Amino acid sequence: MEQTQLQAVWEQILTKMKETLAESAFKWFKSVKPLSLTDDGFVLSVQNDLVKDWITSHYLTIVEDAVSAVLGSKHKVSFQVVPEAQPEVEPAKKETAGEEETAASHSSSRKKEDPNQGSLFQDQPPAPVDNGDMHIVAPGDRSSLNPKYTFETFVTGSSNRFAHAAAMAVAESPGKVYNPFFMYGGVGLGKTHLMHAIGNRVLQNHPEMRVLYVSSEQFTNEIIRAIQEGKAELFRQKYRTIDVLMVDDIQFLSGKQSTQEEFFNTFNALHVADKQIILSSDRPPREVQKLEDRLRSRFEGGLITDIQAPDLETRIAILKNKALLDHVDVPNDVLMFIANRIDSNIRELEGALTRVVAYASLIKKPVTTDVVAEALKDVFPNNHKKEVTLEVIQEIVATYFKIRIEDLHSKKRTRSIAFPRQIAMYLCRELTDTSLPQIGNFFGGRDHTTVLHAYDKIAKEREENAKLHKIIKDLIESIQKM
Numbered sequence: 040m041e042q043t044q045l046q047a048v049w050e051q052i053l054t055k056m057k058e059t060l061a062e063s064a065f066k067w068f069k070s071v072k073p074l075s076l077t078d079d080g081f082v083l084s085v086q087n088d089l090v091k092d093w094i095t096s097h098y099l100t101i102v103e104d105a106v107s108a109v110l111g112s113k114h115k116v117s118f119q120v121v122p123e124a125q126p127e128v129e130p131a132k133k134e135t136a137g138e139e140e141t142a143a144s145h146s147s148s149r150k151k152e153d154p155n156q157g158s159l160f161q162d163q164p165p166a167p168v169d170n171g172d173m174h175i176v177a178p179g180d181r182s183s184l185n186p187k188y189t190f191e192t193f194v195t196g197s198s199n200r201f202a203h204a205a206a207m208a209v210a211e212s213p214g215k216v217y218n219p220f221f222m223y224g225g226v227g228l229g230k231t232h233l234m235h236a237i238g239n240r241v242l243q244n245h246p247e248m249r250v251l252y253v254s255s256e257q258f259t260n261e262i263i264r265a266i267q268e269g270k271a272e273l274f275r276q277k278y279r280t281i282d283v284l285m286v287d288d289i290q291f292l293s294g295k296q297s298t299q300e301e302f303f304n305t306f307n308a309l310h311v312a313d314k315q316i317i318l319s320s321d322r323p324p325r326e327v328q329k330l331e332d333r334l335r336s337r338f339e340g341g342l343i344t345d346i347q348a349p350d351l352e353t354r355i356a357i358l359k360n361k362a363l364l365d366h367v368d369v370p371n372d373v374l375m376f377i378a379n380r381i382d383s384n385i386r387e388l389e390g391a392l393t394r395v396v397a398y399a400s401l402i403k404k405p406v407t408t409d410v411v412a413e414a415l416k417d418v419f420p421n422n423h424k425k426e427v428t429l430e431v432i433q434e435i436v437a438t439y440f441k442i443r444i445e446d447l448h449s450k451k452r453t454r455s456i457a458f459p460r461q462i463a464m465y466l467c468r469e470l471t472d473t474s475l476p477q478i479g480n481f482f483g484g485r486d487h488t489t490v491l492h493a494y495d496k497i498a499k500e501r502e503e504n505a506k507l508h509k510i511i512k513d514l515i516e517s518i519q520k521m
């Protein structure tokens with residue numbers, strides 16, 4: 040498997056693990072990289088023995104579960120120590136203000152204790168790299184941003200056009216046009232992507248700016264820790280020197296009183312100074328529960344945009360774009376097949392493509408719709424039987440054979456009607472859990488033996504007649520797309 044594909048698979052696995060792991064545990068995987076993926080196993084690189092032992096003893100099952108969830112089959116996961124090359128020159132950190140020096144020295148002293156850099160702890164488990172450190176964000180620092188989330192990689196369609204245009208305007212004139220800028224929408228629809236795209240664009244245009252992206256969880260944890268460690272002032276200094284502050288998923292501030300209080304103060308300090316604030320949530324401000332009114336009204340004081348689930352055309356465009364970025368060649372009918380099946384979450388849409396490509400590569404077959412159906416079978420196990428209804432089957436079969444649904448219920452025995460009726464009965468048994476008598480009932484009150492006869496007849500003919508086999512396959516595909 041190519042390195043880019045392998046990396047894409049690993050990112051899906053990390054996303055899966057994130058659902059289970061606390062943020063502090065997840066940090067252990069920051070420097071882990073995929074080395075190889077074969078039928079025998081998945082090999083990952085780690086920086087040193089310490090990290091290897093810690094991950095193996097604490098998180099191996101979680102990694103293996105995530106691997107099988109993404110790839111659809113069990114793989115043995117192992118780790119290989121690959122020490123990272125040390126940079127030749129220490130990156131110089133130029134800080135002048137007194138407060139910043141304090142923060143910088145605090146941050147560098149923590150770095151020395153970083154187990155990933157090879158220091159040893161005696162009886163204690165090594166602490167993971169701590170990004171939540173209270174250092175002042177340096178101008179041009181991109182470390183909180185994902186470089187892949189840019190406007191260039193964001194596909195627009197009717198569902199997100201407005202949010203995208205507003206985000207571009209904010210990125211071009213931070214603090215000047217829409218402040219705060221509030222985006223809301225369902226899970227995996229691109230809110231985080233757009234936030235990072237704004238951050239990346241701002242830093243491209245203004246490398247001197249201080250840009251910070253944090254999740255609400257990070258923000259809350261930082262506040263709690265700052266209070267516990269008596270560093271609330273440092274926390275304030277950090278946040279109030281930012282030019283563009285982005286806080287993701289603010290619905291999680293719900294009910295957290297002291298976090299809301301601190302956030303309110305941060306918000307005001309930044310807003311008054313015309314610094315840009317960007318927020319996201321899964322719902323509009325007025326629907327976020329247990330949110331102080333004064334915060335709610337601040338959020339409503341800027342521009343609020345929503346992102347909807349993408350239409351089919353946009354979903355196909357997103358998949359095409361991803362295939363292009365991952366350097367994989369995927370036929371259009373396969374993209375269509377996936378886009379038809381997953382219609383509400385772009386993360387899942389992309390995950391399905393990654394899984395399909397990985398699966399095809401592992402079984403060494405070209406990516407065809409058959410391979411896709413097989414690859415996605417376990418990821419969406421309920422998609423087959425659960426959603427298929429007898430009505431849908433009758434509708435599709437009647438449309439295909441150009442007869443009326445009533446004909447399927449009628450007593451007519453001419454072949455042009457009896458044959459499609461038998462096929463429809465066959466499909467009802469094959470694709471649903473409905474009992475034979477119930478199916479019989481649904482076809483104009485027929486006996487269950489009639490259904491059984493139809494099923495056996497079509498099953499046999501399907502085996503012998505390639506043309507009929509193809510018709511039934513096409514019918515099943517259409518039914519499952521409904």
Ligand SMILES: Nc1ncnc2c1ncn2[C@@H]1O[C@H](COP(=O)(O)OP(=O)(O)OP(=O)(O)O)[C@@H](O)[C@H]1O
Pocket residue numbers: 188192193194195199224225226227228229230231232233288321357360385386389
């Ligand atoms: N319009 C788009 N074009 C290209 N990729 C997209 C688009 N929308 C979303 N994605 C991709 O889908 C994935 C999920 O998007 P993102 O994390 O931004 O969603 P979200 O709305 O922030 O979700 P959550 O509510 O879970 O935080 C990301 O990999 C992102 O790059």
